[in-house]
Amino acid sequence: MKIVVLQGSPNLKGSTNLLVESFTKGAQEAGHVVTRFDVCAMNVHACLGCVACGFEGPCAQSDDVGIIRKALLSADMVVFATPLYYYGMTAQLKNVVDRFAAYNTSLNQKHLKAACLAVGGGTDDWTFDALDSHFKTLVRYIEMENVGTVYGFGCDVPETTAASDYPKQAYELGKNL
Numbered sequence: 453m454k455i456v457v458l459q460g461s462p463n464l465k466g467s468t469n470l471l472v473e474s475f476t477k478g479a480q481e482a483g484h485v486v487t488r489f490d491v492c493a494m495n496v497h498a499c500l501g502c503v504a505c506g507f508e509g510p511c512a513q514s515d516d517v518g519i520i521r522k523a524l525l526s527a528d529m530v531v532f533a534t535p536l537y538y539y540g541m542t543a544q545l546k547n548v549v550d551r552f553a554a555y556n557t558s559l560n561q562k563h564l565k566a567a568c569l570a571v572g573g574g575t576d577d578w579t580f581d582a583l584d585s586h587f588k589t590l591v592r593y594i595e596m597e598n599v600g601t602v603y604g605f606g607c608d609v610p611e612t613t614a615a616s617d618y619p620k621q622a623y624e625l626g627k628n629l
């Protein structure tokens with residue numbers, strides 16, 4: 453499979469990265485091709501809501517979303533990877549998702565497999581409820597197939613994350629696709 457990872461943390465060597473690297477290792481060992489986009493390091497603007505695209509067409513804005521759009525429309529799977537920011541995905545990753553509007557129909561027709569990798573400092577059992585609900589709603593709306601999630605509770609700093617079981621879970625998710 454061709455897998456696109458949308459890595460939504462601004463910390464390129466942070467906890468989200470640890471899960472992404474482990475997932476990628478597993479997926480590559482299983483023969484998949486992984487393309488990673490560090491979306492916070494890319495030029496991605498927020499959706500203007502102008503609907504010049506008519507929800508399927510050229511976007512009025514010309515930025516790096518064009519690269520992501522092309523990759524997703526030739527992929528078999530997408531991975532949303534993010535640290536928890538106020539119980540949701542980062543704004544930068546959300547910008548990428550909002551810009552799906554210009555290729556919504558094409559994306560729906562792909563029936564992509566989808567996974568979510570996330571880390572958060574919280575340890576409450578509800579820490580990932582809002583993100584998980586959002587992810588599952590996106591999967592439903594975009595007609596994707598949820599193939600798995602890894603939610604790293606108590607992952608406040610990369611050292612804690614590295615010592616946890618979550619990188620292994622991400623590796624196994626990639627390896628067993």
Ligand SMILES: Cc1cc2nc3c(=O)[nH]c(=O)nc-3n(C[C@H](O)[C@H](O)[C@H](O)COP(=O)(O)O)c2cc1C
Pocket residue numbers: 461462463465466467468469534535536537538539540571572573574575579607608609610
């Ligand atoms: C702006 C901001 C908001 C955060 N909000 C939450 C939150 O709502 N819940 C939580 O558990 N952790 C929260 N955290 C902690 C991060 O999710 C956590 O430190 C994570 O490991 C950072 O991942 P990274 O190293 O990939 O950047 C927040 C951190 C920042 C900087």
